[in-house]
Amino acid sequence: MRCEECGPLLADFVDHNIDPTKAEAIEQHIEQCAACQKDIKQIQRLNDMAMQWRDETVPHWSRADFAIQARSGMHWMNWLSLATSLCAVLLVVFKMDIHHDTQGTHIQFGQPANSVTETASTLMDRTELDARLDQFAHMQQIKLENRLDEFELNREEHDRKLLTAALTYSRSQHREDMSQFANYWESARLQDRTENHKAIRRLYSSQQSELQTLKTNLLHHHSEAL
Amino acid sequence: MFGFDQEQHLIRKALNGSASAWRSIVQRHERRVYNLAYRLTGNRQDAMDLMQEAFLAVFRNLPNFRFEGSFEGWIIRIVSHRGVDFLRRRRSNPLHQADDADELLAGDSSAGEAAEQWQLHRQLRETMQKLSADQRIVIELKFFQQMTFDEIATHLNVSENTAKARLYTALTKMRGAEELQHAL
Numbered sequence: 001m002r003c004e005e006c007g008p009l010l011a012d013f014v015d016h017n018i019d020p021t022k023a024e025a026i027e028q029h030i031e032q033c034a035a036c037q038k039d040i041k042q043i044q045r046l047n048d049m050a051m052q053w054r055d056e057t058v059p060h061w062s063r064a065d066f067a068i069q070a071r072s073g074m075h076w077m078n079w080l081s082l083a084t085s086l087c088a089v090l091l092v093v094f095k096m097d098i099h100h101d102t103q104g105t106h107i108q109f110g111q112p113a114n115s116v117t118e119t120a121s122t123l124m125d126r127t128e129l130d131a132r133l134d135q136f137a138h139m140q141q142i143k144l145e146n147r148l149d150e151f152e153l154n155r156e157e158h159d160r161k162l163l164t165a166a167l168t169y170s171r172s173q174h175r176e177d178m179s180q181f182a183n184y185w186e187s188a189r190l191q192d193r194t195e196n197h198k199a200i201r202r203l204y205s206s207q208q209s210e211l212q213t214l215k216t217n218l219l220h221h222h223s224e225a226l
Numbered sequence: 227m228f229g230f231d232q233e234q235h236l237i238r239k240a241l242n243g244s245a246s247a248w249r250s251i252v253q254r255h256e257r258r259v260y261n262l263a264y265r266l267t268g269n270r271q272d273a274m275d276l277m278q279e280a281f282l283a284v285f286r287n288l289p290n291f292r293f294e295g296s297f298e299g300w301i302i303r304i305v306s307h308r309g310v311d312f313l314r315r316r317r318s319n320p321l322h323q324a325d326d327a328d329e330l331l332a333g334d335s336s337a338g339e340a341a342e343q344w345q346l347h348r349q350l351r352e353t354m355q356k357l358s359a360d361q362r363i364v365i366e367l368k369f370f371q372q373m374t375f376d377e378i379a380t381h382l383n384v385s386e387n388t389a390k391a392r393l394y395t396a397l398t399k400m401r402g403a404e405e406l407q408h409a410l
Contacts, residue, residue: 010394056261059270150245
């Protein structure tokens with residue numbers, strides 16, 4: 001088997017996902033081929049990298065901005081739908097009657113339908129009206145949800161900014177406090193050191209004078225003995 | 227744990243215009259998409275850009291999802307294609323600089339683990355930078371997404387042999403770069 005045949009099969013070979021005959025041929029080839037041996041090591045290295053990989057946390061970003069904008073492009077259709085549905089409701093609720101005769105167009109409210117005039121409500125099929133009202137309710141619900149989401153997103157952003165500002169302020173205050181404490185500690189340390197030096201000098205001086213006195217007494221005593 | 231039915235319900239709500247449903251879908255898949263983008267591009271800023279492009283593409287193509295097969299697999303397919311386009315665009319821009327991310331990773335990990343991850347990221351970035359966009363995506367799908375060559379071929383709209391050949395070419399390039407480094 002040549003490298004060009006063996007190479008593309010190496011990944012399957014490492015995964016033990018290969019025909020046994022081919023696997024044997026590959027084994028024989030790689031015993032003598034340094035390049036393919038290196039490729040196998042590279043495959044194993046990539047497998048190890050994948051196993052060791054720990055996913056990073058996704059940074060903060062606006063997940064639904066384009067979703068809200070894209071859907072709000074339907075605005076004018078929503079209004080058209082709303083207007084049509086409102087007209088349908090008015091026609092039914094107020095039993096509006098529109099008829100046209102030789103004297104002109106007449107609009108009446110609350111008139112029952114008669115054999116001569118056609119009311120507007122009979123022109124509208126009841127089921128179609130129900131369907132349109134349902135659709136209207138559904139669209140309104142979605143619009144309301146989207147508005148609430150927008151409000152929630154804005155509130156979250158505002159809270160995040162507030163928290164960031166508070167943390168920044170707190171850190172700067174903390175930094176200032178630490179700096180003041182460090183200065184105080186340093187000055188206290190210097191003062192203690194100065195005091196310690198003085199005490200050591202005093203002790204040294206007193207010991208020197210005692211030693212001198214002792215030496216004088218010894219010499220005097222020695223000369224008297226002689 | 228998210229069921230398939232729950233996901234279907236969210237997709238349908240998103241198709242009807244619900245932004246909260248769309249946000250839930252994104253939150254469920256963004257970690258995988260972001261890390262795929264990060265491994266492909268080698269830096270966090272590009273990973274963010276690619277992730278946003280990918281989710282925009284997913285959103286626009288959502289009406290084309292047929293509810294056959296895995297939704298996550300469908301997203302990864304879109305991200306893979308977007309990733310290859312993204313890398314090709316970046317490569318053709320000589321002013322584009324590679325990463326910035328020589329920073330130790332923050333988080334809950336210990337300093338030792340963070341250092342190990344930093345080293346791992348650096349090695350992967352060095353490896354991927356030698357490869358073309360087509361080769362990088364095969365490496366990503368094979369090793370980090372744990373796909374078979376059959377799945378890779380389906381995702382990339384190529385044959386299985388092409389996918390295997392691309393991996394082999396990538397290995398050859400990596401080997402060549404290593405030999406050159408040793409020679410130097």
